[in-house]
Amino acid sequence: MYAVIFRATVGEQDQSYFDTAQAMREIAINEYGCLEFVAVTESDQEIAISYWQNQQDIHRWREDPRHQHAQQQGQASWYKDYRVEVVEITRSYQFPNEPK
Secondary structure, three states, X not given: OEEEEEEEEEOOOOHHHHHHHHHHHHHHHHHHOOOEEXXXXXXXXXXXXXXXXXXXXXXXXXXXXXXXXXXXXXXXXXXXXXXXXXXXXXXXXXXXXOOO
């Protein structure tokens, strides 16, 4: 399993941003196999983490024209800066433990 970690300093986030973010989340999950997508903003910092089965789905998502358009909008006004990291999850556990 893989995770894509998006960290950003936010800029102007209007209603268009929130509508686009929701649409992008739904497209990632419904069309590209994203397993989970969570995002949190505190002060001027945003972090979003999405979970994926494989790198091929991540690549297809990155190349989607609607996603690329949203990225351009983000660079133009929604974010002052951002960083994306793709990581492989080698171990995972939770509390409470899942029954076996």
